Amino acid sequence: METNQYLDLFIDESSEHLQSINDRLLELEKSPEDTSIVGEIFRSAHTLKGMAATMGYEDLADLTHKMENVLDGVRNDKIQIDAEMLDIVFESVDHLEAMVLEISQGGTGERDIRRVVELLQAIELGDALDQRKKEQSLPADTTPFQENSVDEFTRTVLKQSKEQGLSNYHIIVSLREDCMLKAARVYMVFDVLEQMGEVILSTPPVEDLENEDFETDFQVLFVTEESREDIDAKIMKVSEVHSVHITEYKISETENKAQVPSAQIEKDDSSNENNGASSNSKQALNKTIRVNIDRLDVLMNLFEELVIDRGRLEQISNELQHSELQETVERMSRVSGDLQNIILNMRMVPIEQVFNRFPRMVRQLSRDLNKDIDLRIIGEETELDRTVIDEIGDPLVHLLRNAIDHGIESPNERKKNGKSGTGSIELKAYHSGNYVFIDITDDGGGINREKVLKKALDNQVVTSEQAEKLSEQEVYELIMASGFSTADTISDVSGRGVGLDVVKNTIESLGGTITINSQLGEGSNFSIQLPLTLSIISVMLVEVQKEKYAIPLSSIIETAIVKKEEILRAHNKEVIDFRGSVVPLVFLKDVLEVPIELEEDEYYSLVIVRKGNKMAGLVVDSFIGQQEVVLKSLGDYLSGVFAISGATILGDGQVALILDANALIK
Known part of the structure; x- marks a missing residue:
């Protein structure tokens, strides 16, 4: 049978079953008396075994079968659940995940699994020995259980x-x-x-x-x-x-009937379950299909071209002032707007896909480091663009490892400081405007400001004059400098700061930012801000002299026009009083070095932007209006340009640069 056509489906479904097994095993560790969890794990393993055997991946099927035997023993109260047994089953799942990964990369899925198979068989043997102990206590005329069937x-x-x-x-x-x-x-x-x-x-x-x-x-x-x-x-x-x-x-007169039913019963039970599930979810299954992400990328690229042409049509319509054309263009704009939302929603996936792997990782690290960790996950249903999901996993892994290794203290140290022996880490995701925020908060020892400053001075990251003027926030951000570390010793798990520059660069490459807050002795918070999508964004078009720029609406608080005499000066900078807050002004013509061709009037046009709790007023010459644009990368050659995050093509064919408000506020 030709199985290549089913390979993508096999990989996707295998990954889902393995993730389900991992999740249920963690639940089982907390509630070993709940046999319904064992049943769910067994069904996932049974399905995975069948798929692997059908596709011809013998090692995968064999290891799953051995794991299934152990689960069957647990399900039938013949094997007791303990930490050692779960460790071996978790190790088996690690091997299975490695096999599926190799298959997804074009491999054969073959792997040396002799050791873990022997460990699983040892669990089964322990079960057999316990059973034999029971047999020895039976009356002499009782026939003990025999594993092999007796033929006629x-x-x-x-x-x-x-x-x-x-x-x-x-x-x-x-x-x-x-x-x-x-x-x-x-x-x-x-x-x-x-x-x-x-x-x-x-x-x-x-x-x-x-x-x-x-x-x-x-x-x-x-x-x-x-x-x-x-x-x-x-x-x-x-x-x-x-x-x-x-x-x-x-x-026994019925002996020859004994051995066949067990496998058959299992099959019948599973078929009954499947039939029940099928009848309950048949309609849902018929309404769900799997779509390759590459096809969605092609669809998105085509729609981006449509957005550019839509902008061109809107401009032509406004110039001609033709009523029927204007009506048609307005209708086209509404329909294309709905189409845009549908396409973007198709690309959105729950961040749960990333978060799901963390409980298992935290469990293993806490055991390796002899720490008790309570991981709480909030907002896993929050959705992000698939492109962002694929990239954000590794930075989150690194931040969690840092929190466990150097954020959370040892149980003894925590108790000395009057804390609970169990450390707490909260992983939280939530929407705010056009952004998704991911917060990693621990109740550990926090970041030592003096230690960070000393290390920064030793490494010549800052001068002593600069160090005196740094705020708490700016000091904490120093740990994301390249190669910076406050760890006394480098462990094989992590060192707080080692690699955080890579984390920062990855997040910023996605159009996001990371901020750090900490209180010594009480814990730290790493907050990541990410855009919902990377392709089509809403912007405010502005003009600086004769050049057009786009400022993302997600960064804008409001626009304002102020007289020049209302401008104040503080710390040798021009500022305004914006509703009781002192907001510094940023003159885009100076920052962007725009040639001055027009005379300035007596008013300043301002775009008030915000980053966290910081604000700035961007001084422009005029406002053009709000528009949805396609964000295009400037490519590797121009990737380092200050305060420019990309470009877009306007309706008249001109190119407008998209400003990075976060960089301007810094």
């Missing part, structure tokens, strides 16, 4: 031996854990048995016993005229045999 021929032999007055025994032999030559000991046991009777069936099969492909136990069905005591005594004479358990084997 074997049953016939056992019946005939019984009719001839012989005894049928079920014998379990356990070798010592430190037994070196297991195959030799098995041979010696079989040799003893064959001198007394006939071995009818063995589990594992003889071939596996000869290859030592078993742990310490094996079992046989044995026909003899010897007594149980004699058999026990003779087997125990074989060195390195730990124990022998012998019970009479009773032939």
